[in-house]
Amino acid sequence: MTTPLEAPLELSFDYTRSLGPVLGRFMAGLAERRITGVRGSDGRVHVPPIEYDPVTYAPLSELAPVADEGAVVSWTWQATPLEGQPLDRPFAWALIRLDGADTPMLHAVDCGAPEAIGAGTRVRVRWAQQPVGHIKDIACFEPTSAPASPTPPASAATPSPTAASPAEPVEIMTTPIRLRYTHSASPEESRYLRGLAEGRLLGQRCPECDQVYIPPRGACPVDGLPTTDEVDLPDRGILTTFCVVNVPFPGQRIKPPYVTGYILLDGADIGFLHQVLECAPEEVRMGMWVEAVWKPREEWGHTLRNIDHFRPTGEPDAPYETYQRHL
């Protein structure tokens, strides 16, 4: 069994949240260093505010100011902070019931050591240096026994473009999200990728239906049987069908316009997507014979990108009947 290949996959996007009337006013309050909850049908004050009543499902709108200090209800210790957490040194995660609130909110408490926190410990908000009407205006909490962190008066805070007037509800909040994965190829795909690193195109044949798959799947999608019979495929074939991408979008790796289509290698029974160059987009045809143009060998890795593109061979097009079953 070969060791599967791995590669990092990182995704990030600055998502925008339209907040609605309740959360919009909560965020606007943060810009002025005020915390507001919402009163539910049973009189309880929920902090952070919720939009719909947990008992009656009715929309909630009665905002209730609460204090920016309160008591720890329960807690745990984060000995090794992770990227993106509120503090970069060991801290407590605590459920904190602010004075005037009936429900606790979760936040970080900067108290130095686990011995410095317990149920009932009084804590207060440490505000961001420049509150802007965003949830991160609450930087963290700190014990009230500690000297207050110096913060400029709220009026000196520079309003952010998203909260031009802090008294008005904040309408949109940006929440950047980043995901980091380690993407693993299957053992069969790894063999194929190692083949690519040597300039080979390795497929596998199903023992039942004789269809040749590239990249190999490990099992035939039709018969479910392991595909162990390896097939070396040539780096030429036909373009079955294609489109011309004219539209730009965030994260795009190839500058439009470009021709992308299904390349059916000679001897394979399934096409894969690649790009066709060295031919004007309007000259590209279904059934056109194409061949691989490899990047310089020193640039090869474990990827289909070793083939820079496919180009027409100039041979007469394959008859439609010969590839129609692959459309």
Next chain:
Amino acid sequence: MAGLCREAIDRALADAGLDWPDIDAVVLGKAPDLFEGVMMPELMLADAIGATGKPLLRVHTAGSVGGSTGIVAASLVQAGVHDRVLAVAFEKQSESNAMWALSIPIPFQMPVGAGAGGYFAPHVRSYIRRSRAPAHIGAIVAAKDRRNGARNPYAHLKQADITVEKVQASRMLWDPIRYDETCPSSDGACAVVISAAPTSGPAAWIHATAMRTEPTTFAGRDQVNARAGAEAAQALWRDAGITDPLHQVDVAEIYVPFSWFEPMWLENLGFTPAGDGWRLTEAGETDIGGRLPVNPSGGVLSSNPIGASGLLRFAEAALQVRGRAGDHQVDGARTALGHAYGGGSQFFSLWLVGADKPGGAA
């Protein structure tokens, strides 16, 4: 997201003359979480959609999810598990960028992906080659659906003045798909109450539902006329007692995110023989007033809140047989199809609703 869903739910409950205590369970559908960047939005939406203290199920079958959501809710009622189930589906595309989310650069592969349009455009080209359809068919569909959308107060795009020529003059995005032949990015939600017994107003009776699935890729896969879609349709017609869909169905709400999918799905669903779907479109038979009006609501081409789009098709079919479709009502509609597909044409969900109770008068 919460307010978006709730607006649809409040209207559905008011229309049915029901209140929260009448609802036994909630089924929520939406497409990939990467579209809003909220993992498992059902967690934070539970109170907004009235699920507190009730069973909540989340459904996900890519673009077809709205349809699957309706079918899961219907199944709970048909099975006798619950009397009244609320089906809700939504998407809020303005919070992100679906092109980005559908073009993730998977390691080791060629980064040629270009969103849903980039995926489907080659298969549209295959359809055109296979059927020998004239080039203007896609523009006919687009102009028709956008004009229909102008009759629907809930449609995102309302283009009463659009013409086939204007569509043909619009920019080519993913050749052969033009800008005006492409669905918009929409925010929207849809809610439907499915009940074992009639509620207020005329009912839409569910005569049959069907779902089928196939792998995204396998050797010899028909990407134009997907087998799972054809088999779902055959099962639907069989279970509903339909022997001649074109004559027995009065109106169809079909999932057409790119205009060419109207003739493709007409064939896949069995309304016409393979290769002939475009003839029905070209003859104007899919207009309101034609033999089989398709997407009188304006369809996905006029509004595409992805997760909701399938349930919107199902709900619009129900509105038609209830006679509640307003300015886009098809006269005398008594039997209507709702259709959705998702993934790389691999998930299909269908329902057939009628003004009459199956097996007898209402």
